[in-house]
Amino acid sequence: MRFNVFKNTVLLFVFVMISCASKAKSKIIIKDKIHLTAKNNPIIIVGANQTDTYLSLLKGKRVGIVANQTSVIFKKKKIRAISIDLETNEQSLDHIVEKDTTTHLVDSLLSLKIDIKKVFSPEHGFRGRIDAGELVKDGIDTKTNLPLVSLYGKNKKPTKEQLEGLDIIVFDIQDVGVRFYTYISTLHYIMEACSEQGIPVLILDRPNPNGHYIDGPTLEIKNKSFLGMHPIPLVHGMTIGEYAQMINGEKWLKNGSQCEITVITIKNYTHDTFYSLPIRPSPNLPNDQAIKLYPSLGLFEGTNVNAGRGTEFQFQRYGAPFLNKKTHTFSYTPVANFGAKHPKHKNELCYGEDLKNEELSGVMTLKWVIRAYQNSTDKSLFFNTNNFTKHAGTDKLQQQIVTGLSETEIKASWLDDLEAFKNTRNKYLLYD
Structure with a gap:
């Protein structure tokens, strides 16, 4: 299901209806927000939507948030449908319809009096408008006046000074389940920095739209970079929360340290659940x-x-x-x-x-x-x-392509690594 953001307008849309019996024309006007609910849809409820579960962990704390444009809480906005007879101009309440809307996690937590001190922004920036590979600058968010700390600029790992004065970090970013999609590298560095400073991390989990399969070559550590930091396949089949557990469990952080994490899991989700992303996770993944x-x-x-x-x-x-x-x-x-x-x-x-x-x-x-x-x-x-x-x-894949190996032959060379990864992955799964 897709979700579209609607501004609070009086007139949202107009239907023109023709009565088959009388041929009299009328129109139905949908207007006036009258109620909000806190669910994104009847099936999947993302971690961010479960405020009753995690607000107690944030109350009275000085909070930092790792977020971008996907860090939203989904809501249902009920709208009055009013029928207007075009000949008599008489109005009558027809029915109530629901429209999907969102509020940004930062805005929601501020309205709930959570003491947010700063926002950390990954590749593409806090509002998700920056090109791939383009440096993200520190600054001030014009809407909230919160300081923005770039994690895709001078440093990709928060410094001790940038974390100073924070009691907890919230991580809420929509991922797409591909190793070279850099949000999981940002997750690693957040966990590593927070481990060093003794700061817990609260992860608000979201579905992985490519979470139903595992495929691709497994990273060799000699080729480690921000495009891939750990020995996982190109398509890893894990959510952010599951991957965080793997980082801890496999002791991939510096010096084998571990970060204190709490994962707010997704309700009614399995790895086979289809999930259509409601918001572009980055500028060049539109649908x-x-x-x-x-x-x-x-x-x-x-x-x-x-x-x-x-x-x-x-x-x-x-x-x-x-x-x-x-x-x-x-x-x-x-x-x-x-x-x-x-x-x-x-x-x-x-x-x-x-x-x-x-x-x-x-x-x-x-x-x-x-x-x-x-x-x-x-x-x-x-x-x-x-x-x-x-x-x-x-470096094997380029060699295999140049020497003329078929896709079947190349994929056969991945099988042992994929099986080994699946066995490791099973230890950290939160969903069927």
Whole structure:
């Protein structure tokens, strides 16, 4: 289910209705907020929505929050539906309808008199408007006047000084379950810094839209970077809360330390539950299709092939000027836009594939990367080797593609590592 944010307006929408019996015209006006509830939908209730469970942990504490635009509490807003007869102008109350809305976690906690001292912002910033890879600056949030501390600028790990005066940190960010999506690296550094300062971390868990499968090469520690810090597959099948438990349990923090964490689990969720993200988790993941294809097309980020940035179909197409236009007949031209000021091959005609209607579920595929490499008119232009290795987590994948191995052969080389990871993962699962 999708959720859309509505401003408090008197007139939200108008239906024009025609009576079959009398042919008299009337319209129904939906207006006036009259009630709010605290559930995002009848099935899944995210951690942030369960304020009754965690407010007692925050009362009287000096609080820091790691958050972005996805850190919201979902609500149902009941609206009066008023029927107006267009001939007599008479009004009558027809029925009550519900509309989905949200409030930001920070705004909600401030209204509940929680003493928030500062907000820590990850890649893309607190409001989620900054390009991938672009540095996030410290500052002041104009809405709340809270200080913003960047975790994607001069430092990715909070300093002792930045944590000074805080009693607890709240972590609430929507993830998409892919190793090179950097929010889980931010989680690691938050846990590590808080462990060193003796500060507990409260994690408000959210569903993983790619949580129903595990796939991809496992990171080799020699290739550790902010795009992948631990020996997990490219698609790990865990929520943020589960992954935090793994970080602690496997003693991946500096010096094998552990962070005191409390996870507010998601109600009515399993790893097989379909979840459509209500808010873009980052500027270039605009919809369910992009999120589904991201594990596969994200590998293009380590090449000189454009993966839809600079278009309205990010991670739903790929292309480059050096792909063979006889085999890649779809074409488009990336331009500067929201989330991509400088996309690859900006203002250049790119040849590739349109995947916006591609059916793919429960698997990541290498077929598009392999096909693009094999159909490059100049293969020396294809890989950005260092960056591709960081995304893949291994230098073997590029070698396998270059030597002409099939997807089936490459995937077979992952199997032992995937089985070992699944056995480790089972120890930390919070959901079926």
